[in-house]
Amino acid sequence: MTSSTDDRNDGQPTMSQPVVSISGTDGTQLDMPLIGLGTWESSGGQAYRAVRDALDIGYRHVDTATYYANEDQVGAAVRDSGLAREDVFVTTKMPQGNAGRERKTLEESLRAAGLEHLDLWLIHWPPGGQARPDVWEEFIKARTDGLVRAIGVSNYSIAQIDELTAATGVTPAVNQIKWGPGLFDASLVAAHAERGVALEGWSPFKSTDLAALSLTAAARRHGVTVQQVIIRWHVQHGVVVIPKSSQRERIASNFDIFDFELSADEMRDVDALGRSR
Numbered sequence: 001m002t003s004s005t006d007d008r009n010d011g012q013p014t015m016s017q018p019v020v021s022i023s024g025t026d027g028t029q030l031d032m033p034l035i036g037l038g039t040w041e042s043s044g045g046q047a048y049r050a051v052r053d054a055l056d057i058g059y060r061h062v063d064t065a066t067y068y069a070n071e072d073q074v075g076a077a078v079r080d081s082g083l084a085r086e087d088v089f090v091t092t093k094m095p096q097g098n099a100g101r102e103r104k105t106l107e108e109s110l111r112a113a114g115l116e117h118l119d120l121w122l123i124h125w126p127p128g129g130q131a132r133p134d135v136w137e138e139f140i141k142a143r144t145d146g147l148v149r150a151i152g153v154s155n156y157s158i159a160q161i162d163e164l165t166a167a168t169g170v171t172p173a174v175n176q177i178k179w180g181p182g183l184f185d186a187s188l189v190a191a192h193a194e195r196g197v198a199l200e201g202w203s204p205f206k207s208t209d210l211a212a213l214s215l216t217a218a219a220r221r222h223g224v225t226v227q228q229v230i231i232r233w234h235v236q237h238g239v240v241v242i243p244k245s246s247q248r249e250r251i252a253s254n255f256d257i258f259d260f261e262l263s264a265d266e267m268r269d270v271d272a273l274g275r276s277r
């Protein structure tokens with residue numbers, strides 16, 4: 001379920017942005033902003049600058065991973081932003097090769113980021129291509145122990161998600177998968193929704209033909225960029241999107257999608273890019 005939230009933080013700008021409600025510890029729900037900043041390949045100080053810029057612009061969600069080797073920069077930027085910790089949603093991911101060393105990996109992530117908890121911790125890829133309920137049990141324990149507020153998976157199939165649920169009784173809150181107009185699949189959207197799993201997309205731009213007519217035509221009609229059309233399309237579908245940029249103007253423009261709306265016809269035409277794969 002998606003909605004908007006007001007960010008009331010003394011001394012900070014007040015803003016409203018769309019969120020999806022995801023399952024947290026002990027049946028609680030938490031708000032995950034639909035737009036986050038991706039940080040893969042942001043390194044050498046770029047990630048710190050990009051996250052500071054994004055939080056300044058209005059983003060309240062950042063995506064990192066152990067594998068990106070920038071959790072230290074992401075965490076420092078969150079701490080230095082002046083925002084209350086509870087107002088920023090931070091995701092990191094455990095590499096599949098660290099299966100069996102879950103708690104140590106999480107402790108290293110927290111130490112690197114200088115944070116007491118994460119908002120979302122994901123299994124980055126199915127370890128060895130398998131669902132691995134034993135790994136998932138360790139994620140559940142980390143949530144119970146308060147080190148993470150929500151847990152999920154990335155690059156899992158629906159069958160693998162069902163395997164985790166059947167084995168443990170706990171369904172991943174989120175599945176982060178490669179997604180964009182060029183990969184749209186209504187049945188996959190429905191399968192996630194039926195299970196209460198929030199769909200989060202990665203590589204929104206790289207996964208799509210940016211010259212596709214339905215995108216360029218919508219961009220021209222609304223006086224925006226193709227990238228803004230793509231972000232807006234995710235938000236109107238209620239799908240979490242984490243565009244990466246290390247350039248402040250692009251970080252700003254990727255977030256500047258709240259004063260236009262794609263029509264039902266435009267949404268249908270963009271969806272059709274997925275069927276032409």
Ligand SMILES: NC(=O)c1ccc[n+]([C@@H]2O[C@H](COP(=O)([O-])OP(=O)(O)OC[C@H]3O[C@@H](n4cnc5c(N)ncnc54)[C@H](OP(=O)(O)O)[C@@H]3O)[C@@H](O)[C@H]2O)c1
Nearest residue numbers: 038039040063154202203204205206227243244245246250
């Ligand atoms: N779970 C997984 O397995 C997985 C895999 C891949 C990615 N991810 C996550 O998803 C995030 C996004 O995916 P991604 O980084 O692969 O690809 P992406 O967000 O689709 O594209 C990023 C590229 O687009 C450029 N760009 C960004 N905004 C732009 C704009 N407004 N106009 C023109 N170019 C623009 C960026 O360049 P500049 O930086 O120069 O602007 C960068 O080269 C990652 O950063 C990561 O957090 C997760």
